[in-house]
Amino acid sequence: MSGQKHFVSDVAEVRVAATINVGPSMTSKANPHPESLRDVAGTVVLVGAGNMGGAMLEGWLGLGLSPAQVVILDPKPSDALLVRIGPEVRCNPPRETLTNVAALILAVKPQVAPDVVPGLAPLAGPGTVAVSIMAGKTIAFLEGNLPGAAIVRAMPNTPASIGRGITVAVPNGRVTPQQRTLTTRLLAACGQVEWADDEALIDAVTAVSGSGPAYVFLMAESLARAGAAAGLPADLAARLARATVAGAGELLHRSDLEAATLRQNVTSPAGTTAAALEVLMAADGLDPLLKKAVAAAVRRSRELAG
Numbered sequence: 001m002s003g004q005k006h007f008v009s010d011v012a013e014v015r016v017a018a019t020i021n022v023g024p025s026m027t028s029k030a031n032p033h034p035e036s037l038r039d040v041a042g043t044v045v046l047v048g049a050g051n052m053g054g055a056m057l058e059g060w061l062g063l064g065l066s067p068a069q070v071v072i073l074d075p076k077p078s079d080a081l082l083v084r085i086g087p088e089v090r091c092n093p094p095r096e097t098l099t100n101v102a103a104l105i106l107a108v109k110p111q112v113a114p115d116v117v118p119g120l121a122p123l124a125g126p127g128t129v130a131v132s133i134m135a136g137k138t139i140a141f142l143e144g145n146l147p148g149a150a151i152v153r154a155m156p157n158t159p160a161s162i163g164r165g166i167t168v169a170v171p172n173g174r175v176t177p178q179q180r181t182l183t184t185r186l187l188a189a190c191g192q193v194e195w196a197d198d199e200a201l202i203d204a205v206t207a208v209s210g211s212g213p214a215y216v217f218l219m220a221e222s223l224a225r226a227g228a229a230a231g232l233p234a235d236l237a238a239r240l241a242r243a244t245v246a247g248a249g250e251l252l253h254r255s256d257l258e259a260a261t262l263r264q265n266v267t268s269p270a271g272t273t274a275a276a277l278e279v280l281m282a283a284d285g286l287d288p289l290l291k292k293a294v295a296a297a298v299r300r301s302r303e304l305a306g
């Protein structure tokens with residue numbers, strides 16, 4: 001994971017800085033130097049070492065968390081993951097050997113949660129924070145199955161797999177300041193971390209950042225189709241659209257300027273970009289469409305949470 005995170009060379013940064021005004025800072029805003037995890041005390045138990053859990057685990061080890069402190073509970077973690085994390089990470093040890101659990105990270109699919117979470121209650125002692133990233137599984141569900149536990153419900157997104165995700169975390173009333181700090185440090189291995197006190201916001205978070213990467217991928221697909229409709233060979237249009245979405249995203253990531261300022265900086269009055277933006281920013285343009293899409297995702301998130 002750490003190799004992928006630093007894929008932009010210094011040469012590329014200099015070239016971008018010289019040609020486009022992206023503001024005073026070219027440093028990454030998103031968690032440029034996640035804190036080392038070398039000093040974390042206690043055991044970190046990961047339940048479900050799939051896409052998301054595996055990405056988090058690799059992030060932690062990359063930040064210096066001792067593999068001897070990590071335990072995976074997963075009936076069949078992938079061989080590729082096991083090779084990458086090495087033999088020191090314990091996999092499915094007898095439950096009674098798990099003591100001093102500082103963090104219990106719940107990263108199984110929501111569908112299996114009712115079967116898996118109740119059995120984890122003995123691991124969640126007074127010093128444990130249980131951090132769930134399961135979509136739609138409420139704090140009430142987690143409290144019901146892990147009685148008395150300090151609980152954080154978190155919603156990450158898929159760029160977590162390259163350390164560029166954003167996660168919103170909501171604590172229950174039992175989370176201590178130290179547990180909040182530990183949770184932030186563990187989640188920060190996958191990107192930015194924001195805290196919210198109101199769990200009801202999670203549905204909107206899910207609709208914006210949780211599902212959001214798919215909207216951006218769709219933007220690349222739509223732009224490619226529009227390019228082909230404008231006469232470009234389809235494969236060239238796809239390459240142009242992909243590189244444009246990725247490049248603009250990277251520019252936004254590295255700049256301190258607002259998205260609107262970056263947009264204005266590349267829009268000459270009465271030019272070609274302005275002509276397109278007139279359509280996209282019309283009363284029936286992108287804003288109402290995205291509002292409708294996000295509202296649909298919020299509704300679905302509420303339905304799934306029951």
Ligand SMILES: NC(=O)c1ccc[n+]([C@@H]2O[C@H](COP(=O)([O-])OP(=O)(O)OC[C@H]3O[C@@H](n4cnc5c(N)ncnc54)[C@H](OP(=O)(O)O)[C@@H]3O)[C@@H](O)[C@H]2O)c1
Binds near residue numbers: 051073107109112133
């Ligand atoms: N992916 C996202 O973009 C995203 C975003 C936000 C939140 N989330 C949440 O993150 C969680 C994990 O998603 P994911 O995409 O990483 O799913 P995933 O790749 O399927 O990972 C889940 C892992 O849990 C394992 N598992 C199944 N039964 C288990 C059990 N009884 N005990 C322990 N582990 C078990 C699965 O093994 P098998 O494969 O062998 O079944 C798999 O390795 C989900 O709750 C999802 O809602 C995901």
